[in-house]
Amino acid sequence: MDKQRQYERVFNHLDENGDGKISASELQQCVASMGGKMSVEESEAAVRLMDSDGDGLLCLEDFVRIVEGAGDEEKGTxxxxxxxxxxxxxxxxxxxxxxxxxxxxxxxxxxxxxxxxxxxxxxxxxxxxxxxxxxxxxxxx
The missing domain is CATH 1.10.238.10 (EF-hand)
Incomplete structure (x- = not known):
């Protein structure tokens, strides 16, 4: 399985409601399912920092960019x-x-x-x- 398909599978698993986006609450639930803790404020801040189109949600491209850490400017961000x-x-x-x-x-x-x-x-x-x-x-x- 190629990387893109793997990213899509993980993304779709995180996208519990199937809307093609990862919300702050879905991110928070994901962290909790892995035994971690993330407050509402922390999950909202994380999504704000990673959201490329300003809609308050993470799309697949945001997710892939984060995972791959592409570009020096993005790495700085x-x-x-x-x-x-x-x-x-x-x-x-x-x-x-x-x-x-x-x-x-x-x-x-x-x-x-x-x-x-x-x-x-x-x-x-x-x-x-x-x-x-x-x-x-x-x-x-």
Missing amino acids: DLMGAFKMYEMEGCGYINPKSLKRMLRRLGESKSTNECRKMIARFDLNGDGVLSFDEFKNMMSC
Whole structure:
């Protein structure tokens, strides 16, 4: 089976109501079915970040673009989306508390002190938090 067909099968599985789009609630249900937790606000933010035509839903092309991570500009957008998911507090940086919370949602249990150490490895200016530029550097390693 070729990649496109595989993407379509996964997409159709996520598209529970069969409308050809993935809504924030369908995304949230998908994450829950895999044992994760995603709030309504988080699922809506994720869809907003990934939605290419502004209709508030993900089409197959959005899904494929996300999966394949095509293009440098789109990768930058995807990185910003990932940054915002870790940031979670709207403050413009990732602190140990927000990193710990996001890692826990991803199934990784770390102490706040461990998160401080993780941040310190990429904290170029020594302020104890990660800016978007520092996060980009971390993700390129």
